[in-house]
Amino acid sequence: MDGSNSNVKLDKVLTISSLAVVFSSVLALAIYSKESIAFAEKLLYWSTSIFSAPVLLFGFFACLFVVGLAFSKYGHIKLGEGKPEYSTPSWIFMFILAGLGSSTLYWGFLDWAYYYQTPGLNIAPNTPEALKYSVPYSMFHWSFSAWSIYALASIPVCYSFHVRKNKGLSLASIIEAVTGFKATGIVGRTVDLLFLLCMFGALTISLVLTAITFTNILSSLTGIPNTFMTNVIIVVSVSVLFALSSYVGMDKGMQRLSQMVCYGVVAYAVYIFIFGPTHFILNNTISSVGTMFSSFVAMSLYTDPMGDGKFTREWTVFYWLWWTSYAPGVALFVTRVSKGRTIREVLMAMVLGGSIGMWFFMGIFENFSVYHFMNNIIDVPHILSTQGGEVAIAQLLNMLPAGTVMMWVFLIIMVIFLAAHMDAVGYAVSATCSQNLAEGQDPSRNIRLFWCVMLTLVPLAMIFSKAPLDTMKAATVVCALPFIVIILVQTFGLVKWLKQDYATLPSHMIEQGEISAALKELQEKNESVIQQVLSTDINSEKEGKSV
Numbered sequence: 004m005d006g007s008n009s010n011v012k013l014d015k016v017l018t019i020s021s022l023a024v025v026f027s028s029v030l031a032l033a034i035y036s037k038e039s040i041a042f043a044e045k046l047l048y049w050s051t052s053i054f055s056a057p058v059l060l061f062g063f064f065a066c067l068f069v070v071g072l073a074f075s076k077y078g079h080i081k082l083g084e085g086k087p088e089y090s091t092p093s094w095i096f097m098f099i100l101a102g103l104g105s106s107t108l109y110w111g112f113l114d115w116a117y118y119y120q121t122p123g124l125n126i127a128p129n130t131p132e133a134l135k136y137s138v139p140y141s142m143f144h145w146s147f148s149a150w151s152i153y154a155l156a157s158i159p160v161c162y163s164f165h166v167r168k169n170k171g172l173s174l175a176s177i178i179e180a181v182t183g184f185k186a187t188g189i190v191g192r193t194v195d196l197l198f199l200l201c202m203f204g205a206l207t208i209s210l211v212l213t214a215i216t217f218t219n220i221l222s223s224l225t226g227i228p229n230t231f232m233t234n235v236i237i238v239v240s241v242s243v244l245f246a247l248s249s250y251v252g253m254d255k256g257m258q259r260l261s262q263m264v265c266y267g268v269v270a271y272a273v274y275i276f277i278f279g280p281t282h283f284i285l286n287n288t289i290s291s292v293g294t295m296f297s298s299f300v301a302m303s304l305y306t307d308p309m310g311d312g313k314f315t316r317e318w319t320v321f322y323w324l325w326w327t328s329y330a331p332g333v334a335l336f337v338t339r340v341s342k343g344r345t346i347r348e349v350l351m352a353m354v355l356g357g358s359i360g361m362w363f364f365m366g367i368f369e370n371f372s373v374y375h376f377m378n379n380i381i382d383v384p385h386i387l388s389t390q391g392g393e394v395a396i397a398q399l400l401n402m403l404p405a406g407t408v409m410m411w412v413f414l415i416i417m418v419i420f421l422a423a424h425m426d427a428v429g430y431a432v433s434a435t436c437s438q439n440l441a442e443g444q445d446p447s448r449n450i451r452l453f454w455c456v457m458l459t460l461v462p463l464a465m466i467f468s469k470a471p472l473d474t475m476k477a478a479t480v481v482c483a484l485p486f487i488v489i490i491l492v493q494t495f496g497l498v499k500w501l502k503q504d505y506a507t508l509p510s511h512m513i514e515q516g517e518i519s520a521a522l523k524e525l526q527e528k529n530e531s532v533i534q535q536v537l538s539t540d541i542n543s544e545k546e547g548k549s550v
Contacts, residue, residue, distance in 0.1 A: 013450050014436045017192065021199035021436075022457060029464045043477035050481050051316040051324070056306055059315070061487050062323045063303045065151035068494065069350050072158070076510035077501050078347030083165035087343035095356045096265040097340055098333075100423045106212045107145075108268075108417050111368035112399060113392045114141040116376075116384040123305055123314040124298070129384075134377075138287065138369050139295040143302045144319065145365060146295075146358035149326045152490075154353045156330035157337040158346060159493035162500060164338050166522070168529035172338060173435040174198050174331050174489065181496030194489060195435055197482055201328040203461055204479030206428045210462040213421050214238050217414055219393040224410055234466050237418075242459040244422040264423050267416045271409075272367040278404050279367075280374040287373065288366030321480060328483035330490065332431035339430065339445070372399055429454050 031039070051058075072078060087094065115137035122133040123140060160177055163169045169180045175191030184190040214234050221237075222229040276284055295302070307315050341349050372395075375381040380402070386395040400410045433446035433454050445451075504522040505513055518526075 012438045013453070014438050017195055017199070018436050020192070021196055021203075024196070024200060025203050025461060026464070029461060046481055047477040048316070050477075050484060051320045052312065054484060055312060055316055055320050058320045058323050058487070059304055059306065061327075061491075062148040062152060062319075065155040066147055066303075069151045069154045069158075069354055073347045073350040073354075076508075076513055077505060078345065078350070079510060079514040080162075080166065080346050080501075080505065081516060082161045082344055082346065082349065083342035085343050087341075089340060091352075093262060094340060094344075095352050095360075096262055097427070098337065098353055099357060099360055100264060100420070100427055103424065106209045106216075107364075108368075108413070108420065109212060109216050109392060109396070110141075111364055112372045112396050113383065113387055114144075114365070115369045115373060116387050116395075118318075120384050120388070121314060121317075123307075123318065124301060125307070125310065134373070136294065136298075138291040138365070138373065139298065140302065140318075141369060142291055142295045142362055142365055143299065144322045145361040147299070147354060148303060148323065150354045150357040152323065152326045153330050153333045153337075153357075154350050155494060156327075156486075156490045157334040157341075157353065158349065159497040160334045161338045161341055161349060162346070162497055165342055166504070166526075167500065168526045170529065172335055172437070174335075177493055177496070178489065181492055181499075197485055198331045198435060199432060201479055201482045201486070202332050202428055202432050203458070204482065205325075205328050205332075206425065206458060207462045207465055208479065209424065210238065210241075210421065211465055213417060214462070214466065216393045216396070217417060219391070220397050220410060220414060223394075223397050224407065231467060235463060238459060238463055238466070241418055241422050241425070242455060244419070264416065264420045267412075267419065268364065271412060271416060272364055274409070275371050275403065276367050279371045283374045284367055284370040287370045288362070291366065291370075292362055324480045324483040327486050327490070328479050331486060332428055335431040335434050336427050339434070375399060375402060425455075425458060429458055432458070 089097070118137040118140045119133050120128055122128055122136055124136065126132050126136055159181075160172075160174075163177050163180050164172060167180070169176060171179075171186060173186065173195055175186035175195045178184055178194055179186045179191060182190075186195075214237050217237050218227075218229050218233045221227055221233070227233060302319070305315055305319065306312065337349065337353070344352075372381075372383050376383045381395065381398050383395045383399070386398065396413075397410060400406055400413060403409045429451060430446070433451045436454070437446040437450055504519055504525075508517060508519060
């Protein structure tokens with residue numbers, strides 16, 4: 004349940020700064036389109052080339068760290084008092100919706116086709132071997148490493164907010180708690196500004212791609228012209244749903260949307276599994292998971308030293324940076340919904356629950372697509388290269404019983420998926436721009452509604468100005484590079500805190516909820532500081548009203 008938030012205020016300096024940078028960037032992209040594309044291509048190439056090896060090592064380190072932490076004695080630490088606020092299925096569903104964009108439905112049918120045409124591990128393209136590794140590579144990019152990066156970013160924030168009772172639900176607050184740099188200082192403002200820019204860029208890409216896919220399929224179904232106004236209607240409709248969900252709050256809004264989407268996607272996948280090539284889907288899904296596991300280390304550390312490194316640079320490194328750009332926002336959202344859970348529960352739900360969910364969806368959707376390609380029914384890679392992915396998806400769905408109906412259902416699920424994802428991102432942005440946010444509190448409804456509008460305007464401006472999406476993609480990835488350092492700083496702080504707070508306690512005492520005397524004293528001190536801040540704000544408001 005949302006806590007009282009009458010004392011939570013909008014951080015005007017951070018809000019104005021972020022909006023000024025975002026809208027100035029969109030305007031510059033529209034005016035200098037060609038120059039922006041050329042600059043973005045060079046920036047993306049050099050950033051992914053120079054930092055290729057460090058990014059791969061970061062993804063691999065994330066996997067090792069979260070597994071080690073989950074099964075250590077520190078995995079028993081409870082994040083906040085009381086029972087969990089949400090049932091386990093709803094909780095995991097919200098994780099999945101926060102961490103995945105609606106464009107996941109697009110990639111779910113088509114991701115394998117890219118790897119078939121441009122495979123990794125020095126495999127020849129467009130060969131049976133490339134086809135064998137296409138689905139496993141997709142599962143690799145969307146499972147353990149990706150969710151481990153999310154988890155690595157989330158646990159320090161959860162621990163700082165729920166266990167140490169540090170005030171403020173923002174990255175700058177965590178950096179202040181670890182390093183001492185003030186959240187309102189230059190370092191703190193820079194961290195939060197980079198976070199907001201990443202959230203705008205990442206969400207814009209998902210929303211624009213979804214809108215384009217939606218309008219293309221809608222046009223093929225109804226004959227409605229695929230124009231800017233059609234895109235506007237789609238984006239505005241989704242935003243209204245997103246705004247309503249955000250306004251009614253986490254319990255009634257996001258929780259219900261996440262349940263609707265996940266149950267809808269599961270039902271949709273089951274329908275394809277039953278009425279599609281069931282035997283092939285089952286066998287190739289199992290085989291693909293096995294191939295992914297057997298090649299996991301090779302895929303994780305494939306730097307391609309004997310080649311040009313193009314696959315690693317354009318796929319694995321890009322994906323890890325893409326996940327990293329979303330990670331800070333996911334961390335804030337995970338912190339909000341995980342009160343009462345243990346560190347082990349959070350890690351298992353994110354890494355194992357998220358991975359299994361992706362294997363299920365990718366296994367069914369992608370293998371349904373692969374089957375039609377193997378049997379010369381639909382040449383998905385060729386259509387993808389020549390006509391666009393949305394055309395391939397429409398042809399694939401049309402192969403199902405009641406194909407037209409299933410295409411409509413696909414569009415409905417995509418819209419609700421996008422609204423739920425926007426809700427999660429909107430919460431993270433609102434929390435970052437809210438001052439005095441304490442445990443049990445949410446950003447005010449007015450702040451959430453304000454960001455609902457702002458997060459919608461940028462994609463509309465991108466579509467209207469026809470600004471190059473690849474440029475925003477490059478900007479988002481480049482902004483993600485500093486977040487690797489920020490996440491590592493947070494992880495250092497977490498390790499230091501765990502040793503200070505729980506190193507002397509045996510595993511069974513931690514499991515029983517015992518804490519050290521030093522931690523208890525720190526919690527009381529921080530809670531006292533938060534109450535003083537809130538009391539000061541209340542008195543200031545009363546004095547203002549009296550005047």
